[in-house]
Amino acid sequence: MPELPEVETLCRQLNAVLPGKTVLAVDVLDSRLTPPDGLTGRQIGAITRHGKFLRIALAAARRGRGGPGRGNQPHAEAGDAGSVLVLHLRMTGRLLWQPPAVPLPRYARLAITFAEGRLVLADPRRFATIGDTLPPSAAVSVSAGRIVDPLAGAPAERLRALAQSRRLPVKAFLMDQRWIAGIGNIYACEILHQAGLDPRRPAGGLRIGEWRKVQRATAAVLARAVECRGTSISDWRDLFGEPGANQHHLEVYSRQGEPCRRCGARIERLVLGGRGTWFCPCCQK
DNA sequence: TATAATGTTAGACT
DNA sequence: AAGTCTAACATTAT
Numbered sequence: 061m062p063e064l065p066e067v068e069t070l071c072r073q074l075n076a077v078l079p080g081k082t083v084l085a086v087d088v089l090d091s092r093l094t095p096p097d098g099l100t101g102r103q104i105g106a107i108t109r110h111g112k113f114l115r116i117a118l119a120a121a122r123r124g125r126g127g128p129g130r131g132n133q134p135h136a137e138a139g140d141a142g143s144v145l146v147l148h149l150r151m152t153g154r155l156l157w158q159p160p161a162v163p164l165p166r167y168a169r170l171a172i173t174f175a176e177g178r179l180v181l182a183d184p185r186r187f188a189t190i191g192d193t194l195p196p197s198a199a200v201s202v203s204a205g206r207i208v209d210p211l212a213g214a215p216a217e218r219l220r221a222l223a224q225s226r227r228l229p230v231k232a233f234l235m236d237q238r239w240i241a242g243i244g245n246i247y248a249c250e251i252l253h254q255a256g257l258d259p260r261r262p263a264g265g266l267r268i269g270e271w272r273k274v275q276r277a278t279a280a281v282l283a284r285a286v287e288c289r290g291t292s293i294s295d296w297r298d299l300f301g302e303p304g305a306n307q308h309h310l311e312v313y314s315r316q317g318e319p320c321r322r323c324g325a326r327i328e329r330l331v332l333g334g335r336g337t338w339f340c341p342c343c344q345k
Numbered sequence: 346t347a348t349a350a351t352g353t354t355a356g357a358c359t
Numbered sequence: 360a361a362g363t364c365t366a367a368c369a370t371t372a373t
Contacts, residue, residue: 061351092369112352150352152370167370185370187352228363237353246351294372296351313351334365336349 061296062112062149064211064242065285065306070155071109073299074179077157078104078116081174090169090183096145096192099172110198110208111241114155116145146191147181153188156180157299197238207240211286214240214278216271223263223271230266231259232333234274243278246291246313249338251277253312258344259337260330284309312338 062070083099105117117140149155156165159177169188170181181188205221207214222239223230234240234248243251252259254277257270266274290296290304293314297303311321316329316338325342 063351066351148352151350152352183370184372185350185368187368187370189353226362232363235352244351291351293351333363335352 061152061154063244063247064112065282066290066296067109067112067114067149068211068286069289069298069304071107071114074107077299078179079106080104081176083172084175085173087171089171090186092186093170093190095170095190096142098142099145110194111237112148113194113198114147115194118143118145141192144192146194148189149183150187150189152185152295153181153183154297155299156182156301198241210240210242210278211282214275216268216275219271219274220266220268223266226264227262229259229332230257230261230263231337233263245335247281247285249313250281250311253340253344254281256343256345259332259339312340314338
């Protein structure tokens, strides 16, 4: 369900709600989830997004340990085990903010209670994960050319360098989180339609001018999706249970058989890398 | 009932 | 060795 724009939406909403609040209780409702110990009593700090990961910082416990021993380095990004909560919603995970006394939603898997309300992870398929660190693959420094935030720009030269001599389909390349963080199936389809490129093209075969089109399409598609607070095809809801509006802007995703709004040809569906892939055979070459 | 689903990854295969 | 592909994860909705 959540790709970069949806996670970005949650991140902004979480930052408007959680910082400064103190965790009163953590309830695990699904045994496959193992939240880090010692969350209770701690205060929420800033929430950041890393690709599709959410990272919630936790301030030091308020009582006790107040003394001298704490030579505060200004945020050593690497070893933040014990001071953060990391979430990944995978396919069907949802985060909801509920006022006190509202009953838990269906498929609630984790609840973090505060005096003012509670944060609930609901997830029918149970793929969502929580942890105490970002995985190394999401850490900023792995490979120098990695595009850590396509919302901030995916430069054509960098895309071309990353894709150099690769033969996998350009759509699979765009979705590979090791190189570009945050693009998933919906937005990969939409970006390639807007760029006018066939999703099956080997990534290494695109010319620089074609990468420029990808650069522009990525910026436009993701920015609009964030403005629209995500795509509510079926079950995406924001932190407050509200649907997004970007589904009204989809050009190809899930539209097989319907006419392309640019050229009128029928949208086709095929399977690439095990995922449904929609494209216009007329204007994507 | 059969199929597909907004994601990732371990293992198999090239 | 490194790149690529497939199946699997668990469950619901159509």
